Amino acid sequence: MWESRIKLEILAMGLDCREHRWDGYQAEPVTLESMAAAVRFVEALPFRLVDGDIYRPEWGSRNLLYHLGLLGALTPPEVSPDPGGMISLDWQNGKGEVLSLLFAPTREIIFAGVFEGKEKVHGSEVFLEGEVIPERILGYLKKHFCIERKGDE
Numbered sequence: 001m002w003e004s005r006i007k008l009e010i011l012a013m014g015l016d017c018r019e020h021r022w023d024g025y026q027a028e029p030v031t032l033e034s035m036a037a038a039v040r041f042v043e044a045l046p047f048r049l050v051d052g053d054i055y056r057p058e059w060g061s062r063n064l065l066y067h068l069g070l071l072g073a074l075t076p077p078e079v080s081p082d083p084g085g086m087i088s089l090d091w092q093n094g095k096g097e098v099l100s101l102l103f104a105p106t107r108e109i110i111f112a113g114v115f116e117g118k119e120k121v122h123g124s125e126v127f128l129e130g131e132v133i134p135e136r137i138l139g140y141l142k143k144h145f146c147i148e149r150k151g152d153e
Helices: 002-016 032-044 062-067 135-145
Strands: 078-082 086-092 098-103 108-115 119-126
Touching (some): 002 078, 119 135
Antiparallel strands (some): 098 108, 108 119
């Protein structure tokens, strides 16, 4: 299940980059707040994971939506540290589309993406503990990085 693997990668990356100048230059240490926010984000994803569980009790009615083919399967992100002390989750697909999410210690998700037709997006969204993932970010993930189930149009 990639959810568990990605959460472990986030924690390992944060531990590997906890020292000032971890990159040999001027990088700031990855903050605990950034690691925690990235883990919360992965746990809050409402899409079925490509190689993950089909049923998750916390999904409630979303389990039915998946089985009806109304939710796709999200591809796993790459995890990387940012020299500003943040964790980044990055999605890419085979069409050259990219979405990068940085988890700031200020409880924001800073994002940038390039999509089909050279559409570029960027901005930030507040992501507080216990809240759902912002709709705009969910929309980008669903539209560009979900693998549709067989029979989906």
